[in-house]
Amino acid sequence: MATSDRADRRPSALRYLESRKNLTGCALGLAGLGLYAVGAAGAYWPVVVAGLYGAGALLAPPERPASPDFPAPGEQVEALRADLGTLEEYLSGVRSRDRLPDEAERLLDDLTALLSALLDPERGAGEALAADGETLHRLTRVIRQDTPESVDAYLRTRWWSRLTPGGQGPDEELRRQLGLLVEEASKVAAELRDAEAWRQRALTRYYEDRAAPNEPGAAGLAGLAGAAESAGLTGSAGAAPSETRKAPDGAGAGPAPEERAP
Numbered sequence: 715m716a717t718s719d720r721a722d723r724r725p726s727a728l729r730y731l732e733s734r735k736n737l738t739g740c741a742l743g744l745a746g747l748g749l750y751a752v753g754a755a756g757a758y759w760p761v762v763v764a765g766l767y768g769a770g771a772l773l774a775p776p777e778r779p780a781s782p783d784f785p786a787p788g789e790q791v792e793a794l795r796a797d798l799g800t801l802e803e804y805l806s807g808v809r810s811r812d813r814l815p816d817e818a819e820r821l822l823d824d825l826t827a828l829l830s831a832l833l834d835p836e837r838g839a840g841e842a843l844a845a846d847g848e849t850l851h852r853l854t855r856v857i858r859q860d861t862p863e864s865v866d867a868y869l870r871t872r873w874w875s876r877l878t879p880g881g882q883g884p885d886e887e888l889r890r891q892l893g894l895l896v897e898e899a900s901k902v903a904a905e906l907r908d909a910e911a912w913r914q915r916a917l918t919r920y921y922e923d924r925a926a927p928n929e930p931g932a933a934g935l936a937g938l939a940g941a942a943e944s945a946g947l948t949g950s951a952g953a954a955p956s957e958t959r960k961a962p963d964g965a966g967a968g969p970a971p972e973e974r975a976p
Contacts, residue, residue, distance in 0.1 A: 735771040742770035787844035794850070795833045797857050802826055808865055812872075815885040821892035822861075828899045829857060832906070842906050849902055856895055864891040 730736055746763035785793065805822060808814070814822070831837060832853065843850045871884040 733774075733777055735774040738774035739767040739770035742766035787847070787850070790850060790854075791833065791844050794854055794857060795835075797854075798826075798829055798833055801857055801861060804862060805865065808869070812869060814865075814868075815889060817889045818868075818885070818892055821889065821896055822865075825856075825861065825892060825896050825899060828896065828903060829853065832899070832903060842909060846906075846909075849905065852898065852902060856899060860895055861892075864888060864895070 743763050743766055746759065746766040749762060750759035805826070809819070832843070843853070865888075868884050868888040871887075
């Protein structure tokens with residue numbers, strides 16, 4: 715496994731000079747020299763400096779190993795494109811030396827064309843593959859393992875069948891294997907297509923919700939205003955309050971009594 719830790723390839727002395735223990739010890743050793751400069755260490759200043767350096771080396775945190783430098787998803791897609799080119803060169807060499815069945819030739823053409831389309835950087839499928847590690851692994855297995863193994867097994871079995879004339883040829887097995895690989899690659903293409911279509915529909919719904927007149931914020935404000943109005947906290951300008959004030963005792967209880975003549 716490739717890592718970015720280059721310290722293992724350096725001499726041990728150089729590794730220690732750049733370690734945290736040495737740097738911390740040197741810092742405390744310089745502090746000891748400062749004590750000697752101000753006269754606080756006295757005649758035993760070398761012991762003080764050495765003791766401080768040793769304490770710093772012991773108290774320093776241990777070195778952390780560097781994290782593995784695995785290839786990024788985009789780099790994996792680029793490497794898979796290069797592997798597809800290697801596979802196509804291998805198939806061209808096989809076709810130039812041995813004649814494959816016509817159906818197998820057609821299936822190989824379909825398979826390589828489909829893989830090339832999926833890995834074409836101008837078609838945008840590389841970004842979707844980089845974001846989906848499982849799908850990228852499936853294509854990697856088809857390119858690096860399944861297709862060359864099927865063709866190689868056919869060539870070896872065909873060689874043995876030539877030594878035993880009259881036996882059943884391996885052509886049918888090769889056609890079945892390549893047909894299954896084409897079917898798997900077609901499923902990958904369909905899944906990527908559906909994922910991109912779903913992403914487009916999700917963007918459309920998002921834009922529609924954002925452009926809707928009744929946004930969540932406006933609806934919330936309208937609800938608060940309606941609650942305040944129903945509670946009598948708001949009203950139109952110049953309008954009387956909705957609740958009538960109670961008149962004092964005996965005032966405004968009814969019409970005024972008629973005045974009696976003396």
